[in-house]
Structures are given as C-alpha cells and as structure tokens.
C-alpha cells in the first residue's frame with residue numbers, strides 16, 4: 001500500500017482529532033467565510049474544520065487519503081444533519097476527478113503538508129481553486145519550541161529509522177522559502193502568499209498529559225511508528241518519558257485537564 005496512506009490509516013486519528021475540535025471551530029470563525037461558497041477541506045481527517053465550515057453554510061467537499069477517516073467524516077456529517085458536506089477518498093498529490101477552478105476556498109489544516117510531493121500538492125491546490133479564491137494552509141513549523149506537534153514529531157523521528165532517499169520532510173511546509181517556491185512553481189508570485197503564526201490547542205477536560213501521550217501512542221500514525229521502532233531497539237521507556245516530559249512542560253491547564261498550545265504557520269494564498 002502507498003506508505004503515505006498506510007501511515008494515516010494506522011490507529012484511529014479521530015481520537016486525536018477529538019482534542020482539536022475547539023481550535024478547529026475557532027479557526028473557521030477567523031476565516032470570515034460568507035456563503036454562498038464552495039470549499040475543499042484537503043487532508044480533512046474526520047472533519048475538525050470541514051464540519052464547522054459546513055455549519056457556517058458553505059458547500060463542503062472533504063478529501064482525505066485515509067479510507068477510515070473518510071468513513072468517520074461521513075458518519076459525523078450524518079450525525080450533524082449536514083447535507084452540504086461529503087467526504088471522499090483522494091490524494092492531495094493528484095486530485096483526479098476534481099475539475100479546475102471548482103472551489104472558492106481550499107483549506108488544509110495539517111493535512112496536505114503530509115503528502116509526499118509538495119510541488120504537485122501546490123499545483124493541485126492552485127488548479128482546483130477559482131481565480132479570485134484563496135487557499136489557506138495550516139502547517140507545523142520545524143524546530144519551533146512553542147509547537148507541541150513539531151516537538152513531538154522531532155522526538156519521534158529520533159527513534160525511527162531514517163526516511164527513504166528523496167523523502168521531503170512535511171515540516172518544510174512550515175518554512176517561508178519553501179512555501180513561496182512551491183506556490184511560485186504553481187504560477188503564483190510571492191506577493192500573493194502571506195504568512196502569519198497562529199496557535200492550535202490540544203485540549204481535553206479531565207485528562208492528564210500522560211493520557212494525551214497515550215492517545216498519540218495508540219492513535220497517531222507517526223507516534224505509533226516511533227513506538228514500534230523504539231520497541232525494536234529497547235527504547236520504549238525513553239521515548240515515553242521524553243514525550244510525557246514534553247506534554248507536562250507545555251500543558252497550560254490549571255484545572256486538572258490538558259490544554260497544550262501548538263504554534264503553526266498559517267499560509268494564505270490569493271488567486
């Protein structure tokens with residue numbers, strides 16, 4: 001199986017997504033969405049942003065490479081009674097079947113950054129977005145000490161074997177020069193690309209930082225892989241300890257729950 005698909009079908013990302021819902025809703029409020037509007041949520045998971053986008057009245061298509069998350073998204077759309085939201089399987093590197101100039105808004109929160117061919121991804125997002133429309137990406141920033149996920153992935157990668165030759169790190173989507181180059185090759189000048197740092201929170205009442213790491217260990221593909229590799233090397237306890245230390249150090253909740261900030265690069269591209 002395509003390793004990109006296999007990675008995200010592992011575990012059950014919906015359990016991690018459940019800790020991101022409030023920030024997903026907050027992000028949507030900040031986008032100034034005014035229907036009528038056709039929107040694509042790319043790498044949508046089970047709809048952390050696609051659901052609130054549809055609740056605001058947009059006509060939303062969610063596309064994700066993981067079949068289990070597409071199914072979970074469609075279940076959530078039904079639960080919420082949203083007839084203006086459908087989820088489909090697809091690959092951000094090649095959005096075959098999606099016509100040119102379809103969407104007013106293409107949104108991808110920590111989704112398209114994980115597709116292995118970033119230049120193709122930029123090209124495809126530009127192709128399916130209407131002239132006059134916009135693309136909004138949320139991307140983790142490499143080596144950012146204020147980004148929980150960036151730090152979690154950095155720790156995890158120290159326990160996993162080096163990636164295959166030619167692998168482009170998803171984290172490069174958090175670096176201005178790469179972002180500008182990718183959209184430049186897709187035909188958009190640097191003036192059309194604006195960047196701002198923003199923050200998502202992983203939050204859950206009544207859970208501890210250790211519980212949060214347990215969720216990542218059980219349900220988040222990259223962390224599952226890191227623990228499998230650590231197991232093979234007898235380093236599970238070391239990995240567990242480093243991740244729990246990280247979660248404890250970054251937890252801002254003072255009422256016995258978890259609220260961990262994660263800075264990301266918010267990329268807005270005008271077409």
Ligand SMILES: C[S@@+](CC[C@H](N)C(=O)[O-])C[C@H]1O[C@@H](n2cnc3c(N)ncnc32)[C@H](O)[C@@H]1O
Pocket residue numbers: 004008009013017020042043044045046047048049063064065066069090091092093108109110111112114115116
């Ligand atoms: C960290 S999750 C984020 C999900 C969702 N956007 C959210 O904020 O809850 C990354 C998502 O990107 C999806 N993804 C990874 N590679 C992809 C690709 N090549 N094409 C489409 N989706 C992809 C994964 O299946 C997963 O749902």
